[in-house]
Amino acid sequence: MAMDKSIFDDPERAEREEKFKRPTYMYQFRTGMQNAKRKPVSLAKFRVLAAGEPTAKGIAELMGGNPALKFPEKEHDYEILTDSASVEIVLNGSDAIEDKFMQWGPNGLPIHECDGRLSLMPDDRGEPCGCTGTLKERKAKSRSGKGPGPNVIVSFRLAGLGYELGMGRWIATAWQFAETVHGVKDDLDDVDGEALCRLEIVQEEFTDENGELIKYKKPVLTVLGSYQDAIAEDR
Template identity: 80%
Template sequence: MDQSIFHDPEREEREAKFARPEYAFQFRTGMQTAKRKPVSLGKWRVLAAGEDTAKGIAELMGGTPSLKFPEKEHNFEVLTDSDSVEIVLSGPDAIEDKFMMWGPNGLPIHECDGVRSLMPDDKGELCGCTGSLKERKSKSRAGKAPGPNVVVSFRLAGLGYDLGMGRWIGTAWQFAETVHEVKDALDDVEGEALVRLEIEHREFTNDDGELVKYKVPVMTVLGSYNDAIAEER
């Protein structure tokens, strides 16, 4: 079979290198408007693979499943009624905290743990990221350095193992700066941990006397999932 002149074997090879595990659903804290303007949400938005998964999400968190992206694997969208949900994590390894920068083709051009590269071609070598956390944040916001990319893999506590694994990718600096505390708390739990994942609404008064409202994702380790189940029986 003749291949298109636009066939790009190098791209396919790179995509294969960066292939991620399959997830039944993905949590999001934002979306784009029809004019591609980003919007921060006060309730969880969930992309689900298939109608059955979407219905399960809606039953637990509210909202109505909608076939939003028919051409994609996660084709259903649920704009839930929940800003908080209990999830189950296998342990600290369920959180992968790293830094990433993306290229114009939608593929990563930099991926590291803050010290060494995680890219397939130079994995383990010094990544070149230097400076204090404040300096890195400033460079990232200026588009000159990678930003946080914290991948959390979890199950939904209210649905047991029925829906399979989900994930949420945290890119907020406020969350990234405290994720080590969450991992430390998970390390203290034997077995699976019950965790509350929420979009917390905060506000403060700036130097001009104006009230500033914003949202930040927060994870709170509640304890052992097995102990929580035992107490319900």
Template identity: 65%
Template sequence: MGLRIFETDPDAKPQEREEYKRPEYAFQFRTGMQVNKKPVSLAKWRVLAAGQDTANGIAELMGGEAREFDATKEHDWVIMTDSESVEIVLSGADAIEEKLIQWAGPGLPIHECDGVYSLMQDDLGELCGCPATLKERKEKHRKKKGPGPGIVVTFRLAGLGYELGVGRWIATSWLFAEVVHEVKEALDQINGEALCRLEIEKVEYTKDDGELVSFKKPVITVLGSYADAVAEER
């Protein structure tokens, strides 16, 4: 028999949390997927889309074939694209929402902060208690005892893909978290919407002991004004 403490003290029963809400997006970019319940890093973008028309438009723009994914979810189509790079449009630095986050389950954040102060409603603005050094932060996150990057990038696809609606990519890479301030500084130099390149970059180098190191990292490069780019094409 389980604990029955809430029968004797109903006021102590935890209140149900409201579902963690995000804006609606027409599509989501992913750099990985689950294979046999294990995470796999991809060399080309995987995109989840809401509806067949959106999925077909992304497949036409980025290559790959659109197929039905999960009819029970809002994003019910998936495209394994042929592209490791795509041009996107960002509305400005505010299109990138920086935070560290730890989840208890889908839609249930148990820790959310900017690295120093809490972003959770219950203790908003209070010290978050995270370690001071990046090394310690990474180690706690690796052990599932602390938050990791949850950087939300909201964008449109450039060119003909602009009409497909607003999409997002959630960056969970520490490598991206370490340089995202540089991207936002570059966006601040653009008047209006910015044309950017979003890519999965493959990095390889040989260590002093001869060991070959190879990994993939997401990169955003600010190219310039989107309005100027459109005007040049015309």
């Protein structure tokens, strides 16, 4: 990874953080869930949590799956296990991606939140966050529970007929995605107005040093171009 494009090295990050205002989210995309033993499982196709039956049905029409009322006590009460590993979405510039690092306490509340250099916590916002070390060292601290991990919030609309369903979000916690996010932001800055993007779950595999075949899934976000140009071409 080229460190000059690292998520840890963005002198304008704090200013963009101040400007970023989160919308009301009508749905949330997930790339994983818990199994019957409450263990995390990576999915090959998107799982969506939606606020209300109309939104859930609209998403199912676009991406397949059957809406189910799973969490009646929560805002996003419907769950759709979609048939889609890839979906076209619309992002309104690079500010639609809020990239930061978070560490959670045993009570489920954040004990550390930063942009890689400066704290975003209310008590010491703007002060040095204390995160040090190479990217490899930070990964190791995060995975051992001794440091924060990526928490990248992508705010978007579904393209085409899904645009009217309102704003949705996807929270990425994978280091692989966090390492590429600045490249995605650069591509978004090159687009005039809203950008048409593709969000997908990609299957990858490699052979490790012991000769064992390792398979895994990773999320990929690709900027395709101007959304308005795409609409004009369709017409």
